[in-house]
Amino acid sequence: MLSKELQMTLSNAFSVAHEYEHEFVTLEHLLLELLGVPSVREVIQACGVDVGVIEEGLEKFLESEMVSRKPDELQPTMSFQRVIERAIYLVQSNGYTEVTAVHVLASLYAEQDSQAVYLLESNGVERVDVLSYLSHGVTAADADGFLPSEAGGSGNVQEESEQDVQEKQSPLERFTTDLNESVMDGKIDPIIGRDWELNRTLEVLSRRRKNNPLLVGEPGVGKTAVAEGLAYQIVHHKVPEQLENAVVYSLDMGALLAGTRYRGDFEKRFKALLKDLEQQDHAILFIDEIHTIVGAGAVQGGAMDASNLMKPSLSSGKLRCIGATTYEEYRGVFEKDRALARRFQKVDIREPSEHETVEILKGLKSKYESHHQVKYTLPAIKEAVALSARYLNDRHLPDKAIDIIDEAGAKQALMPVSRRKKQIGVGEIQQVVASIARIPVSQITQKEKDKLHDLEANLKRVVFGQDKAVEKLTAAIHLARSGLNNPNKPTASFLFAGPTGVGKTELTQQLANHLGVEMLRFDMSEYMERHTVSRLIGAPPGYVGYDQGGLLTEAVSKNPHSVVLLDEIEKAHPDVFNLLLQVMDNGTLTDNNGRKADFRNVILIMTSNVGAEQMARSSMGFTVQDHSLDFESELKKVFTPEFRNRLDGIVHFNRLSEDSMVSVVNKFVYALENALADKKVSITLTDAARQWLATNGYDPLMGARPMERLVQEKLKQPLAERLLFGDLQQGGKVLIDCQEDALTFSIEK
CATH class of the missing domain: 3.40.50.300 (P-loop containing nucleotide triphosphate hydrolases)
Incomplete structure (x- = not known):
């Protein structure tokens, strides 16, 4: 495809031949018009040649050497056509998209018998210079040196002076x-x-x-x-x-x-x-x-x-x-x-510790104080480091801590003078962190001690019938937070053992919620084969995905303050237990690339149904038999002594009693009330209805899961029909009672 500029040049070449009343359009007509194209002039000037000299020679040749004869129709010479065809071939063979004037100039040189080529070469414009400029942007003479030649004939001294200064600098x-x-x-x-x-x-x-x-x-x-x-x-x-x-x-x-x-x-x-x-x-x-x-x-x-x-x-x-x-x-x-x-x-270059980062910020704070015209208190510096380490898990110290103090200073500079503070304290740092991490300020401002003090009571309010398990868990967390446990181990390592549906996973989720940290859940049924273990720490070099890291190590690296739940741990391959030995003993896990994931601020919880069947056995005869020894025996079969000895404790979960099912019902009903509130629907359940749900949803073998299915079938589905097609489309109040062993719905607009 010919460029628009070249198409215009070819048209002008025909016009020039017509003005001279020549019978044919020759290469000299073509070259005369090519010299008017900026890119062609740039090539010739780069060779140190005055374009005007070549133009003068061409005009003299066209006036005196060629015979004037007014033709009926202008025709290009064969050499003219060959040059254009050669230029098209040159472009196609080099992968360019369009033919330009410079390509045509380079193709001229094949016609050695023409006056056009003679004028170019006699003035010092060689074919190798044109090709070199076309491919490299420099002439062949300049290709060996770093500084390009000065362009001749431009006449614009002021414009070139700045470029010359830059080009005369050393690399x-x-x-x-x-x-x-x-x-x-x-x-x-x-x-x-x-x-x-x-x-x-x-x-x-x-x-x-x-x-x-x-x-x-x-x-x-x-x-x-x-x-x-x-x-x-x-x-x-x-x-x-x-x-x-x-x-x-x-x-x-x-x-x-x-x-x-x-x-x-x-x-x-x-x-x-x-x-x-x-x-x-x-x-x-x-x-x-x-x-x-x-x-x-x-x-x-x-x-x-x-x-x-x-x-x-x-x-x-x-x-x-x-x-x-x-x-x-x-x-x-x-x-x-x-x-x-x-x-x-x-x-x-490892990430500095929090203590090292505080020292770094002490050295840097004067720079930020002079820039923002504020003062940073030492507690504010320490708070910036502590909160950034806890809540900004996708970045690293000291960069994220520096960003916090910088943004705190910038925030004050944007405030009206009357509200602007001259000193940045802990409160200002907390607001900035809450804004960056997109979490409520209250979650940051609440003291850690307050969370720990109320932890046991808060967990007992949402996890029912497992008071002993909650007490054992909170006691271990209090010990870890007091600083009396081994600092090189995880905060706590527990095995939650008990029947299905009794609240093992729920307790873990509520623990993470009340501590304000992420819960990282891994279903161990996905790691039953030997080769799947590499997914936790990353594939070895040479395998697909080896450069992506492991799921467990990457997750903990991004969320160092978290609760890690390994659900149904007994289904995992034994190699997984060997990996966990390193975590529970040293608080670190090395991935396939040699990077260590830090588990020292992680609460590691593993759940298991091992031994639940033995604990559920009925006693034979008139005596009450203790099946706890059978339970311990089953645990020993599955978990090796070195694994059990590294645990902070094995927490036994009891089967849910019928009395505790009423609390479970209240929990499901409360969640349903919140979901219906957005649709302007309120529900009220009588005590009889709640008791009916507790009785019919109780299964000592399956725990609370049958209750969830019962609530969905007997409460949510009837309400869904009324919300979509019935008399609750515009909202309303619903009274749910129990009559003749069935739930009834009374709707009030």
């Missing part, structure tokens, strides 16, 4: 930032903590070969801060002698890629930058998000990218490079390119 000045200079200008703060990470980085940089540290850590833990801290240490002479004169340059990948329109532009820039770095004995290149160099500058189907250009310099020790990337990108990029990974030495 280091154009594409990197001098971090040492930034330190001296006061733009980089001193690093607080991170002594081990800094020392490890210095050790790697001091090596003779492969002296390239790769900082790997989660987003927001301070990888870039370590590199900037290194520059700060160098400027203030706190590094070994061999690194005293080092200069850290931070690569600006955006500047390196900007303006690289043609193939070869990026490679030329990057190689020039590497050459500059290698010539400086003490240069250190820092590449943030270093995984972006893999594939950067590569053309479709080509293997040469920035990472491959760097490999020879990295392995020889001529170039010292510090990279920073996340674990996810490290798995996805570096582990796949082993040749690149072996040239770097991995340095893990």
Whole structure:
């Protein structure tokens, strides 16, 4: 397809031939019009040739050398047609979408007998220059050097002066930032903590070969801060002698890629930058998000990218490079390119503890105080760290804590002067966290002690007939929160054992609700086979999905303060129990990539129906027999001694009594009342109706689950029919009674 610009040029060539009264449209007519196209003029000027000289030669040839004869109809010469056909073929073979004037210019050179080609070549415009400019944006003469030739004949000195200044800068000045200079200008703060990470980085940089540290850590833990801290240490002479004169340059990948329109532009820039770095004995290149160099500058189907250009310099020790990337990108990029990974030495940047983060914020708060014109109290700093660690689980310290104090200061700056506070306290921090985490402020402001003090009573109000289980659970949680238990173990590890439908899962859910944490539920019936165990910690390398992490480890990493429920644990494969030994003993679980998930703030609860059948046996004869020994025997068959000994306790759940079923009925009715309130319907159940439900929904073997089915069948379904098609479409009041062993519904508008 011919471009619109080229179509206009061809039309003008016919017009020029008509003006000269020539019989045929020749290549000279075509070239004269091509010289008026900006892209063609740019090519010729890049060769250092004055376009006007060629135009003058063409006009002289057309006036004196060609015979004027007014034709009936203009016809293009065969050479004219061949040039256009050749240009179309050139475009198709190189994968372009349309034929431009420059393609036609390049195709002219095949017609060596023409005056047009003679004028081009005699003035120094060679075919190789046109093709080089077409593919790389530079002429062949300039391809070996970094700085392109000055364009001749433009006459616009002021416009070119700014570009010339930029082009005369060295690649280091154009594409990197001098971090040492930034330190001296006061733009980089001193690093607080991170002594081990800094020392490890210095050790790697001091090596003779492969002296390239790769900082790997989660987003927001301070990888870039370590590199900037290194520059700060160098400027203030706190590094070994061999690194005293080092200069850290931070690569600006955006500047390196900007303006690289043609193939070869990026490679030329990057190689020039590497050459500059290698010539400086003490240069250190820092590449943030270093995984972006893999594939950067590569053309479709080509293997040469920035990472491959760097490999020879990295392995020889001529170039010292510090990279920073996340674990996810490290798995996805570096582990796949082993040749690149072996040239770097991995340095893990762990997330700082809450205590370390408080110290970091103490060092940074003066910067934010001067920016927002406020003061941060020490309790506010500690609260920002504690609440961010507890509620912002998708991010990492210290980044999320810094964001909280920054946003608290910004929030005050947006308030009217009359309401603006000069001091940020705990209350302001709590409001910001509630806004970011999208949770009620009351959930944050309620003290932990108050939650724990009322925990037992609150659980007994919603879980019925299991008072002993609730008491044992709350006592263990009180012990853990008091700080008297082992700090390297989970908050609590329990096995809930008992019949189905008696409230094991319900108690776990209510515990999470009252503590204000997430409940992470895993159905162990999905992990009955050996190969399914890898889903919890991630598939091994080489298998599909190995770079995605495990379900359990990822969930706990995102929600370190949570209740983990492993439902029906006895159905899991024995290998799962071996994994849990590590969790219950050390409070950590290592995934397939070597990352440790922290379980120290997790309440681990496993439910099981083992032994329920033995406990339900009736006594033989006239004596009451104790079946608890049978229950213990069944537990020993399923769970190994090392597993049972690591539990904080085995909580036995009793079968629900008939008396407790009335409380279960009240719970279901209360939930139904809330659902109907939105539809402007209120229901009232008489005591007889509640007792009828309790009696008919009681099954000592199945617990409360038959009650749920009974409420759905006898209450919800009749009400649903009336809501959709009956006399409750506009709302109303419903009195539910029991008559003749059946529920009756009386509706009042």
